[in-house]
Amino acid sequence: MSVLFSKAVLGSLTLQNHLVMCPLTRNRATGNIPNALMAQYYAQRASVGLIITEGTSPSPNGLGYPRIPGIFSATQVDGWKPITDGVHAKGAKMFIQFMHCGRIAHALNLPAGARILAPSAVAAAGEMYTDAEGLKPHPVPLAMTEADIKTAIEEFTQAAKNAMAAGFDGIELHGANGYLLEQFIRPNSNQRTDRYGGPIENRVRFVLEVVDATIAAIGKDKVGIRLSPYGVFNDMPLYDDMAADYTYLAQQLNARGLVYIHLVDHSPQGAPPVPDAMKATFRKEFKRTLILSGGYDAARAESDLAAGKCDLIAVGRPILANPDLVTRWKTGAALNAPDMATFYTPGPKGYTGYPTLNG
Ligand SMILES: Cc1cc2nc3c(=O)[nH]c(=O)nc-3n(C[C@H](O)[C@H](O)[C@H](O)COP(=O)(O)O)c2cc1C
Secondary structure (H helix, E strand, O other): OOOOOOOEEEOOEEEOOOEEEOOOOOOOOHHHOOOHHHHHHHHHOOOOOEEEOOOEEOOHHHOOOOOOOEOOOHHHHHHHHHHHHHHHHOOOEEEEEEOOOOOOOOHHHOOOOOOOEEOOOOOOOOEEEEOOOEEEEOOOOEEOOHHHHHHHHHHHHHHHHHHHHOOOOEEEEEEOOOOHHHHHHOOOOOOOOOOOOOOHHHHOHHHHHHHHHHHHHHOHHHEEEEEOOOOOOOOOOOOOOHHHHHHHHHHHHHHHOOOEEEEOOOHHHOOOOOOHHHHHHHHHHOOOEEEEEOOOOHHHHHHHHHOOOOOEEEEOHHHHHOOOHHHHHHHOOOOOOOOHHHOOOOOOOOOOOOOOOOO
């Protein structure tokens, strides 16, 4: 009896199975506005239980990459509506990932008047792709003032309301992979000396204020968060207190009762492993839904669910390349390989054209 393909519960929602589509940035939102091509792509993949959208900015300031969508303007909300409708028509539920890129940005990718903000004026090592000039070094961001922090929280809150207006079932706060929320959590990027910096109680304050504000706006069954303990992507080095800091965060999030925590593990792509003990800590400390992701195939998904390590399994590259992944995993059919060259390029190539078993 498969757990993976049986119905699942997520807060007040029933999911058609235990499989979740990972947030996957695909850079097809020309002008930062969701479009018909994206609607086709998401509907193709809506046989999973839950789709989490690609990273979507709650603010003009958060649009670090080219062609990523937003959810701060009326046009963007209107652009998302046919997408949520198309996914719901196929039976999946849909959460939108709020990705405020913070310092992982470049002015060439941002609309006029937008500012590159971060907890501290510390540039990330590495480079950012721009459509206009190719790779450019990450800039030194502006250190956020308390007023900037307040504004950002208001932007997240308004974006949560916009997400409801656009027909989403909930939101996922992107607290992983080196973007703004994680920039506050980690000591290398957060060198503040006010109540948002220093000890972990202060470094998680911004994240928890965003959680509290979005829960107040749309309800705790509609707010989840993604975290990457031990993640190093986007210049987030390992440090001694990692386990203790994330244990504290797990406890604080549990007290708030948001609907899920979604853990990233990029070790299958060569990143440092997330210790099993860390995943077990989240399982122990957080009483609601735990989603695990990273390198899953059907057998490992089934066995981790059956062992009670988590409640749902999220997949990225397999569903990117196999719109009918549920059928393929159920029947043991061969999988299409993902084409990395078209992960982030504009247009339908490598996006909506992956074949299903039916052609
Ligand atoms: C093309 C691509 C885009 C991604 N974009 C995002 C993103 O927007 N937000 C996010 O949290 N993770 C993002 N990720 C990470 C995935 O959500 C996932 O954690 C990763 O692919 C590992 O899962 P997998 O082994 O099943 O692919 C991206 C990964 C890929 C390959």
